Amino acid sequence: MTAVPEVAVRVRRLNRIFPSKRGPGVQALAEVDLEVAPGEFVSLIGPSGCGKSTLLRLIADLDTPTSGELTVFGKSARQARLDQDYGIAFQQAGLLPWRTVAANIELPLKLHGADRTTRRGRVAELIELIGLKDFAGSYPDQLSGGMQQRVAIARALAESPRLLLMDEPFGALDEMTRERMQDELVRICAETRAAVVFVTHSIPEAVFLSDRVVVMSPRPGRIADTVAVDVADAARDDALREDDTFFRSVAAVREALHGTPATSSRPSASSGRGARGVENR
Structure with a gap:
């Protein structure tokens, strides 16, 4: 009997409310459910202020949920941080x-x-x-x-680390450098087989890099839709940016951001690099 692979990140009914002296507080995230498989690349995309970076910070134990469940490889976020289960990179190299x-x-x-x-x-x-x-x-x-x-x-x-958390790491780069860095990241992830949670504002970037693109709603941030990008790892090169699959996936993410459900692109539970990575290990 095949063992069930460990989940890299599991989020259940997660809420984050920032207290305010002037009122009941600001709800950044509301009832968020998300799973990331080992070796899977998942991008978070949505309008400014939707809670993408807040969710990443919660996974990284840089902030604490108001309520809900969050585990990293079956551990609390704090324990995963202490065990160095994840690495993190921000927009500024630092x-x-x-x-x-x-x-x-x-x-x-x-x-x-x-x-x-x-x-x-x-x-x-x-x-x-x-x-x-x-x-x-x-x-x-x-x-x-x-x-x-x-x-x-x-x-x-x-x-x-078995997990890499990235908050708009290429956001400050020019377009040509950004595309070269995307190519480099694809190569690095293929070699390390780390799971990735990646925050971006760029639809093409999310599609090029990801097994799944998670679309978040305006504040309070919720998971509005999920778009699967069905591309083999070996095909994630410059030619993909001119491929019909790429344009269809970009259109599906754009439709999801504008509130048109991308139902035809929703993934199965085993889709993406993560599932293939588990099978190959």
Whole structure:
């Protein structure tokens, strides 16, 4: 009998209300239900203020739900954070300017007590993974914006997390650099097999990267619809951006954002990279 794969993220009836001195408070999230499978790439998209980043922060244990259930690999968000089950990357790379590329990537390992040999070996692997071997000794101000974000992603992957949380990591980049970074992220995820929860305002970006695009409603944020992107990992390259499948999925997400249900694109429970990843492990 095949074992049921562990769920990477499970959210049930999640609510987040921010207190206010002037009234009953601001409800950012209302009755949110979401599951992310191991190895699956899920994007959160919706209008500004819909609670996308709030949901990501709750998963990352950077904030606390008002009510509801939230687990990461079957643990509380706090325990998952303590166990370094996830890495996180934000819109700003947040690199320390006085540390080299290698030293920035090494920082989480050093903070958690990894020995020097382990740190050096892991940093070398990650620098190779992000394609910056020639820049290991460079400082952040000597790197382009895209290169800085690659370093930030490598730092988030330093402790081999099973989950990567990303809050608009390419939002500040120009379009050409952004597309190159999307290509890099696809490659990195294929190699690491980490699950990803990715916040973005860009419909094409969400479709290109994701197994599923979760569309959120205006505040209070709810899951309004889910659009499956049925593309094999090997097909996620520049040619996909000109493919009919890509345009159909972009249209389905756009319709969902405007309130027209994308019922024909809703996923089955086993759709996406996550399910294929589980089968291959």
